[in-house]
Amino acid sequence: MKRFFAVLHARNLEFLRDRSALAWNIILPFFIVLGFAFAFSGGPRDLFKVGVYRGNPSEQSDIAFLKTKYVQFIPVDNLQTAQRKVEHHQLDMLLDVGPPTRYWINTDSPNGYVLEQMLRGSGAETFERNALTGREVRYVDWLAPGIFAMNMMFSCLFGIGYVIVRYRKNGVLKRLKATPLGAFEFLTAQVVSRMSLIALVTTIVYVGCDLLIDFTMHGSYIMLAFTFTLGAVCLISLGLLTAARFASEEFAGGVLNVLTWPMMLLSGVWFSLEGTHPWVQKIAQIFPLTHVVNAARAIMLDGAGFVEVLPQLLVLGVMSAVFLGLAAALFRWE
Amino acid sequence: MPAIIEVCDLVKHYPKVQAVNGVSFAIEPGICFGLLGPNGAGKTTTIEMMEGIQKPTSGSIFYKQQPLGRQFRNEAGIQFQHTALPDFLTVKDALRLFHSLYPRSADLEQLVDLCNLRELLSRDARKLSGGQRQRLLLGIALVNDPSVLFLDEPTTGLDPQARRNFWELIRATKARNKTIILTTHYMEEAYTLCDEIAIMDHGRVIARGTPNALLQQHFKHVFLRLPRADFSVPLENFPFTVFESDGYVEIQALDVNESIALLLKNNVPLTRLEIRPPSLEDLFLELTGKALRM
Numbered sequence: 001m002k003r004f005f006a007v008l009h010a011r012n013l014e015f016l017r018d019r020s021a022l023a024w025n026i027i028l029p030f031f032i033v034l035g036f037a038f039a040f041s042g043g044p045r046d047l048f049k050v051g052v053y054r055g056n057p058s059e060q061s062d063i064a065f066l067k068t069k070y071v072q073f074i075p076v077d078n079l080q081t082a083q084r085k086v087e088h089h090q091l092d093m094l095l096d097v098g099p100p101t102r103y104w105i106n107t108d109s110p111n112g113y114v115l116e117q118m119l120r121g122s123g124a125e126t127f128e129r130n131a132l133t134g135r136e137v138r139y140v141d142w143l144a145p146g147i148f149a150m151n152m153m154f155s156c157l158f159g160i161g162y163v164i165v166r167y168r169k170n171g172v173l174k175r176l177k178a179t180p181l182g183a184f185e186f187l188t189a190q191v192v193s194r195m196s197l198i199a200l201v202t203t204i205v206y207v208g209c210d211l212l213i214d215f216t217m218h219g220s221y222i223m224l225a226f227t228f229t230l231g232a233v234c235l236i237s238l239g240l241l242t243a244a245r246f247a248s249e250e251f252a253g254g255v256l257n258v259l260t261w262p263m264m265l266l267s268g269v270w271f272s273l274e275g276t277h278p279w280v281q282k283i284a285q286i287f288p289l290t291h292v293v294n295a296a297r298a299i300m301l302d303g304a305g306f307v308e309v310l311p312q313l314l315v316l317g318v319m320s321a322v323f324l325g326l327a328a329a330l331f332r333w334e
Numbered sequence: 335m336p337a338i339i340e341v342c343d344l345v346k347h348y349p350k351v352q353a354v355n356g357v358s359f360a361i362e363p364g365i366c367f368g369l370l371g372p373n374g375a376g377k378t379t380t381i382e383m384m385e386g387i388q389k390p391t392s393g394s395i396f397y398k399q400q401p402l403g404r405q406f407r408n409e410a411g412i413q414f415q416h417t418a419l420p421d422f423l424t425v426k427d428a429l430r431l432f433h434s435l436y437p438r439s440a441d442l443e444q445l446v447d448l449c450n451l452r453e454l455l456s457r458d459a460r461k462l463s464g465g466q467r468q469r470l471l472l473g474i475a476l477v478n479d480p481s482v483l484f485l486d487e488p489t490t491g492l493d494p495q496a497r498r499n500f501w502e503l504i505r506a507t508k509a510r511n512k513t514i515i516l517t518t519h520y521m522e523e524a525y526t527l528c529d530e531i532a533i534m535d536h537g538r539v540i541a542r543g544t545p546n547a548l549l550q551q552h553f554k555h556v557f558l559r560l561p562r563a564d565f566s567v568p569l570e571n572f573p574f575t576v577f578e579s580d581g582y583v584e585i586q587a588l589d590v591n592e593s594i595a596l597l598l599k600n601n602v603p604l605t606r607l608e609i610r611p612p613s614l615e616d617l618f619l620e621l622t623g624k625a626l627r628m
Binding site for chain 2 (some may be wrong): 002003005006007009010011013014017018167170171172174175176177178179180181334
């Protein structure tokens with residue numbers, strides 16, 4: 001344990017004394033969240049979104065409302081999930097094409113009111129009306145879990161992968177290999193150091209942003225911390241796997257970019273994957289970041305508990321075990 | 335006295351290169367053993383196999399009659415030819431880090447004084463001069479109070495004063511009853527520090543023994559050196575072996591008195607005459623027929 005704590009302490013010193021990297025880790029996500037909060041602080045966007053349950057909007061020719069222009073009709077499979085989205089203003093209306101034909105609107109939503117008038121005007125007076133209430137989930141509320149997870153991803157992959165490759169290239173690993181320090185002790189110290197720093201940075205950014213923006217948080221903070229911790233373990237393991245063999249920082253940087261860019265764009269950090277092409281949604285499932293973002297969003301926006309996010313946690317657990325196992329098997333000091 | 339380290343028929347092949355080709359020797363405890371040779375001779379590969387950093391293609395290495403293992407890791411101190419430390423660590427942080435990695439450890443305060451590091455303790459390790467950095471790396475190599483200390487070209491790149499200061503540190507370390515294994519391509523350094531040397535070339539040991547014994551074994555003469563301008567005798571008419579290079583002539587003289595008498599007889603001025611004993615560099619030239627490749 002003495003060796004483990006010595007390496008852990010050295011790595012922590014290295015990170016904390018690298019002021020530019022530390023500042024970047026805190027300031028970047030902080031300004032992204034604040035920037036989006038400012039950019040989307042005006043009125044609701046013009047686009048109407050209607051969830052359609054038990055029907056395909058493009059084939060449902062008997063309901064005239066479904067042919068309305070400038071309204072996005074999104075097929076939904078789960079009625080409860082869709083109702084919660086209406087409560088959070090993520091859907092402006094939910095339509096069940098029946099039988100019985102019925103619809104749900106949020107009585108606090110101006111868009112819901114307008115859509116209800118349009119629905120009735122299209123000859124659907126007989127549809128059963130259901131009213132829901134609930135605070136609007138702003139884009140920044142929806143975005144924040146993704147930003148936290150994305151920042152974590154960069155910190156895990158570059159903070160672990162890139163640093164180990166640099167250590168290997170400049171001979172630090174070779175020097176450590178000449179001591180009684182084992183590979184497991186060294187790698188564990190790197191993981192724990194990065195985990196601690198991510199916890200510190202994420203907490204600072206979360207609390208800072210929350211004081212300014214007042215996030216929606218319906219779930220448990222412990223559950224959220226657990227999800228982010230498991231996500232960090234998974235992403236750090238991926239970083240270790242990336243760094244297992246390479247000795248070129250340029251090549252490792254390229255590999256890390258190949259990993260991070262698709263995750264950043266296709267894991268649902270910036271926009272919902274609902275309504276995207278099915279293959280995009282399938283590809284997104286192979287990214288650990290997708291599962292971290294989905295679980296964190298479910299906890300923060302829907303108040304999801306352990307059982308609700310268990311599928312995402314299981315996927316992250318399995319991915320962590322696979323990445324870590326491969327990283328340990330492939331790791332070379334030189 | 336049993337050897338502290340024994341190397342038996344060590345071979346290392348890289349693709350297209352045979353770096354080490356059947357090297358064997360044993361090192362007694364408490365001595366400074368020099369592994370000499372030009373760049374590419376195989377000395378760094380040999381020492382890295384002895385350190386357990388590289389695996390030999392074939393052959394064996396024993397530390398205290400046992401194959402290299404945990405005991406060796408705990409009791410060996412190593413200073414690599416090229417190495418780096420984690421960034422943003424001060425000299426004190428770096429010493430503490432490595433001090434914590436070993437089950438047995440030297441007194442850090444004594445070590446700081448031994449390596450002249452007290453003034454540098456709060457300095458960022460990346461901002462040290464060449465000599466200061468080598469002193470820190472030596473300090474790190476000594477943090478576990480090692481029984482055997484490997485120094486791979488520790489003075490390469492240092493200015494003459496820093497090199498001599500480092501020699502003093504090595505002498506002080508040796509006085510603490512450490513076995514030192516040193517590689518260098520500075521023959522003067524080897525002659526000054528080493529009790530025993532092995533000269534390598536093309537992956538093989540081509541000579542081994544104490545520096546003086548090797549010189550006595552291979553040389554019976556001394557060298558008389560004169561500027562070429564002062565040496566008016568045709569080289570081919572002089573009855574001793576004479577070499578000419580860099581504007582000087584060097585006479586291999588078995589009998590100095592006889593040689594000087596001959597020079598005087600030929601009216602050669604002796605004002606700028608130098609007489610020197612053979613050096614390890616001469617030995618290398620003698621053994622390999624070529625100058626040292628740096």
